[in-house]
Amino acid sequence: MPDEQIIDPILLSNFIHQVINPLNGVLGTLDNIIDGTVKEKSRRQQRLETVRAQLSSSIEMIRNLAFLSQLHSSQGIESLRASSSLVNVPTLIIDSIQFFQESGQQHGLKIWLEDKKTQYLVFGHRQLLKQVLLNVIDNCIKYSHPDTTISIETRVQKKTGQLIIEVHNDGVGFENEERNKIFELGYRSQAAMDRKASGSGIGLFICKRIVELVHQGTIEAEHSSRTSKTTIRMRFPKYKIGEPDDYTRYQSHTNY
Amino acid sequence: MTTPDTNRILIIDDEPEYLGWVAEFLMAQGFELDYATNLVQAIDAVTDNKKYTLILVDMNIPAPTMADLLTEPIHQKYPGLKAAITFRNQGYWPPQIIAYTVHDDDALEAELNRFDCRYVLKGRPGILKGVIGKSLQTIKKKQRH
Numbered sequence: 001m002p003d004e005q006i007i008d009p010i011l012l013s014n015f016i017h018q019v020i021n022p023l024n025g026v027l028g029t030l031d032n033i034i035d036g037t038v039k040e041k042s043r044r045q046q047r048l049e050t051v052r053a054q055l056s057s058s059i060e061m062i063r064n065l066a067f068l069s070q071l072h073s074s075q076g077i078e079s080l081r082a083s084s085s086l087v088n089v090p091t092l093i094i095d096s097i098q099f100f101q102e103s104g105q106q107h108g109l110k111i112w113l114e115d116k117k118t119q120y121l122v123f124g125h126r127q128l129l130k131q132v133l134l135n136v137i138d139n140c141i142k143y144s145h146p147d148t149t150i151s152i153e154t155r156v157q158k159k160t161g162q163l164i165i166e167v168h169n170d171g172v173g174f175e176n177e178e179r180n181k182i183f184e185l186g187y188r189s190q191a192a193m194d195r196k197a198s199g200s201g202i203g204l205f206i207c208k209r210i211v212e213l214v215h216q217g218t219i220e221a222e223h224s225s226r227t228s229k230t231t232i233r234m235r236f237p238k239y240k241i242g243e244p245d246d247y248t249r250y251q252s253h254t255n256y
Numbered sequence: 257m258t259t260p261d262t263n264r265i266l267i268i269d270d271e272p273e274y275l276g277w278v279a280e281f282l283m284a285q286g287f288e289l290d291y292a293t294n295l296v297q298a299i300d301a302v303t304d305n306k307k308y309t310l311i312l313v314d315m316n317i318p319a320p321t322m323a324d325l326l327t328e329p330i331h332q333k334y335p336g337l338k339a340a341i342t343f344r345n346q347g348y349w350p351p352q353i354i355a356y357t358v359h360d361d362d363a364l365e366a367e368l369n370r371f372d373c374r375y376v377l378k379g380r381p382g383i384l385k386g387v388i389g390k391s392l393q394t395i396k397k398k399q400r401h
Contacts, residue, residue, distance in 0.1 A: 017359070021274045024274060024381065025276065028275075028277030028281075029276065031277065031382060031385070037277075037280055194318050195318060197314075198316055
């Protein structure tokens, strides 16, 4: 239906705010380089790297909007499912961590994958899975206390064969009754609003749709106000290739 | 006009990581910078016996634990506006306060105009630099007299 609104105006206004901020940073820095405010060559190089990170961040934000539209229809979801393949999990996580190198440093945060050796595989859509990790880590960066660590754990649950990815951070979180609401479109916890005036309210919603609708997994969140630890936990079902008994989804090798 | 006792500028923004370019521009002119990331910090910074040469204030800042202060809807929407008005009431002169925001909002502009505060849209760094430059010139002139 052409008149159907996917995004309400407030959500769109928040989204615009979120995209303009980094782009404003990019423009301002380029202006400084052009007009000679930044004189030293080494400083120029450093500022260009920051600009690059801010541009990448804006692109990922806009990409969320594109996914939002694709994930809105069953046809779109089917076409995303059809592009699935085996994805190496540690490589995916390390790529995502590297994306935030610059902004992590700016906030005094270390981002860390606990187990880099075990080569877990997941059957999924690589770009979408990366988008999930980017959105989750981006949230952690925005709401972590300075000089803390964001750690990512991976494991396979023996009983169910599910692959579990957990992202932990130490920062402002949410009340327990909000734990499901934070995945709703446009929802922001009070603690988040106290830290940042606006957020797109799209990132975690996209994560939920990608994990649940495209990968038949689950995503959940928990936060302890006592320890200020937040965990986002994703579970991906065991994948079956070929015959019913041929379960090869989570081959674990130390030498991939 | 509040007479600055140092060469300091206060930047009020909840995402200062995107304002490295403003910091660079101001520091190149010899200014030292303080930051506040919400309304509470902003009001504390200005009442802490510090006199700033200039205050840059984003209209969209969080206002934790200050809901009681924000009785008017426009202040709830733009807590930075409340900060700007508070500074004006403390004796800051209009050129010493530069408000900026992503949103082009007539109601906000009208409210800022009531207090003679300048208002710049985000995403136009050249304009913001120009306004900062003019304000600093006006402040210097005033200080000389």
